[in-house]
Amino acid sequence: MGHTDLQLDWLRAFVAVVDGGSLSAAAPLVHRSQPAVSMQIRKLEDAVGRAVLLRGPRHLELTPTGTELLGYARRMLALHSETLEALHGPVLSGRVRLGVPDDYAGSYLTPVLRSYANRHAGVEIELHCEQSTSLIPKVQRGEIDLALVSRDKATRGTLLFQEPLVWVGAAQFEVWRRDPLPIAVYEATSLARRAVIAALTAQRRAFRVVYNSSSLAGQLAAVESGLALAVLTRCSAPSHLSLLGERQGLPALASMDVALYRSQASRHLPAVDALFDQMVQTLGKAISVKGPGSPG
Secondary structure, three states, X not given: OOOOOOOHHHHHHHXXXXXXXXXXXXXXHOOOOHHHXXXXXXXXXXXXXXXXXXXXXXXXXXXXXXXXXXXXXXXXXXXXXXXXXXXXXXXXXXXXXXXXXXXXXXXXXXXXXXXXXXXXXXXXXXXXXXXXXXXXHHHHOOOOOEEEEEOOOOOOOEEEEEEEEXXXXXXXXXXXXXXXXXXXXXXXXXXXXXXHHHHHHHHOOOEEEEEEOOOHHHXXXXXXXXXXXXXXXXXXXXXXXXXXXXXXXXXXXXXXXXEEEEOHHHOOOHHHHHHHHHHHHHHHHHHHHHOOOOOO
């Protein structure tokens, strides 16, 4: 065993890989290149004397040693942050009201919130999961401090990345062969709904709305039961469903501009400042690595 000390940089890289799901997704979280993150993991494993991560069929997986180490690593990093804040400035406290569509939450929010919570354990986050068209007016009224939204206009918020829309279906039902095409859609104001109807109309493809739901779970239920095809953001499309397109005679779809939108009332709140910066830093850089996907 070469090293005996567990350096914080190695632990920080290890936690980022676990939270991000891959070396490439971890790199922007720790502001390093992917090879540098890989090197830090190797140094950590040399110090521990055993592997902490294994490359699985889809992503990296924790070994039993890695699972045991993870809890200690999080506590050490949290204590380090507490120490720095105690020495160099006030610990952030208060509450941040954050809005996000449920299809973006799982893919993009998890690493951001974990990193933020490690640094600012004294801040309470109140999460609102709704469609972008519901979140935007709530931010304007000051009912929510920050929201990750699909832009309804080019000037809305701070642009982070583009999220492709995709056709999703259950392969065994071959719903795309039906005429008129049965589709599941979000509520009437949804940007994803407008995009799919515009694309089908431009193609002059006959369609019929057979299912309405404002939730991602509702869309998936309609697709899995063979009732309809749905249009989702790519990040929210489950692996057991098929991504469809031109080969099935379906029109191409536009991408969503995903932005971070902040209320005027929150401009003076340090806890909101910190989360805003964390989200811009992480999502603005990480998306090219993770790839797009999910309607807001």
